[in-house]
Amino acid sequence: MRPPVRRLGAARALLLALALGALPAGAAGPGPLPVRLEARAGRLEAALDLSAVVAPGLEKQLGNGLTNVIALYVTVAPAGGGDVVALQGRVIEILFDVWEESYAVTVGDARAPQEIRRSFPDFRALRAFLADQEGIDLGPLAQLPVGPLVVEARVEVNPVSREQLQRTREYIANPVGGRPGGGGARSVLGAVASFLLREPDPGSDVHLLRSRPFERAEVTAR
């Protein structure tokens, strides 16, 4: 099955552009993004070098025994600005097993909706895997517009997940969990607060990277 790459409508592209532009206050512009682009079966595949993001200092955080999440959004857009022409996303969950002393990694993206599980014996191997994100399907090469394009990557470390958000909303809507004697007023306030709790702040651990411009013709077949 071909990976479902979404061609974006103008509205969705605008939203994404806004999301990509929602950098933390005071953040500088996008960092450089080394990228290898290849054509595979007529589709554009990217391999990103995220070593600038996956710094050695992450070892303490990724090895803390808690589930850490790295969300990666990759887009292709005209270098001079304009609507995004391709989008791909990937979510990587990392859990350091303190008994086995190894990193269990789960990767989910449009190509692998059932998720792929891998294990790395140490942080070095894990970092190598994270820094080299391969096989990112960016859709049919032929549909890319003519002209200079750039690949942009947005990397969020431990963003608030929708599941976490939903659990939190349910909790504040009914903190007593239906126990007898729960206060009605608190539930009303919590229900309204839950309703108003929508999109969370992406947080400060967000990185935006941008590749050098490239032309469609530069992409070589594999």
Added chain:
Amino acid sequence: MSGRPAGAPRPRGRLPRFLAALRVSAFERNIALALVVAAVLPSAGALWLAGQLADVSVALDPRVVDRLEAMPALYGDLFQARKQLYAEQARAIARGLPRTAEAGPAYLDDALARTPRLRRLTWADRTGAVVAEREAQGPGPDGEWREAPAVVSLPGGGRLEAVFAIEARYFAELNETRELAELVQGLDALRAEIRRSYLRAYAGLLVVWVLLTATLGIALARRTTRRVSDLVLAVQRLAAGDLSVQVDPGRARDEVAGLARAFNAMVREVRESRDRIVYLEKISGWQEVARRLAHEIKNPLTPMKLAFQQLEARWKTAPERDPEFGRLLADVGEIVREEIGTLQRLVDEFSGFAKLPEVRPEPADLVDFVEEFVRTSPQLAEEADLDVAREGGPSPVALDRALMRRVLANLCANAVEAARPARARIHLGVARGPTRALLTVADEGPGVERGLRDRIFDPYFTTKGTGTGLGLAIVKKIVLQHGGEIQAGEREGGGAAFTVSLPVRDAGPGAPDPSPTAGPEGGYNPAP
């Protein structure tokens, strides 16, 4: 109090009426503003306090977060210690392995027996073939457990694998701790959003609350402000000269209703004063006319009478007298004397009307006055049956006895005239109201037509064949000069009823105003 002064124009159509109801006066706007400010200021303070409270209640202790996040690492340290312990124990067992394979099982059994949590030992040679393998026969550690292998390479080749038991609950606890730490971590990440959503929810509920409070307050305030606005409108109409304006005080018993009642009383007083002045001015004019007429008529009467007397005297002394002329002269003389007498009486009435004396009131009790009038009017008793009824206590008034007696006499004379040829029945009544004393003169005659009740007090207006039409005008003037009112009405059971209201002498200035238009207030009602 109704929504508008009595007589004010009412908007036609539903939409204009609806828009008129929505119109807000400056007073209402100020009241509403005060209510909104009173509702918003505490709410703003409450919102600020809620923000402070949210900071306290939503914030997680960073030490708790840190310790929770460190828990997996602590378990990692625990596992490391266990692994090192197991490795050390495995190395100790490996160091004591016998040289011969035959002694191996016994040695392994002994090692299993003396080493806690050791469950299985496998001795393999350099080729990987198992030399000896023993497993613990006794029960394992309490609860579930999982294997923790420790492998030791032997100096001459081969290896010893020792499988220890580690409590499975450690892993369950680790998972629970990890989930809890991740939840707290997520909450900590969402803390700002949770606080913001709580504040927004609180602010939203406050806004709804303020709106409800303000709406209710405005609705309640409008019940008062609308009445004040109606009063303002009524005062404006009064200032424009409309003395018929009245404001419905409604059923409320508050100050605004009292103000409306006082306003109505004031307007009625002003209207009555104006009517009184107008009437008295009109009467004064008619009195001047009467005086001139009396003068002009009276002057030629005496010469006419003297001239005719001379004619009669000459006739009586004439030497030759025609009998026919004598009879004619006698007839004419009778006519002339009768007409001159009529003119003389007319002149007297005009003069009496023109020269009405000034009222000199003195304290009197109205009941005593009426009873005295009946007692001292024998000629009236000859012409009519009189009865006197009284209600309430004494009725102290200020009256000019002579002039008020003339009032009663005129009214009774009218009753006698109205009853002819039958004998008249006259009902006199006195009643005491809070501020007015009422004197009623009623008869059982044909009554006064409703359309004529206002005009019968005009001078020279009469419904009788004879008479000058001055009697009731004189009556009304005298009553007005006493500060009173007179109304012509209808007696229950038939007949006319004239009601004279006089101010009670000891009525204080703060006493409520009686309603002259509301009929005889607590007054005497002549029995049929």
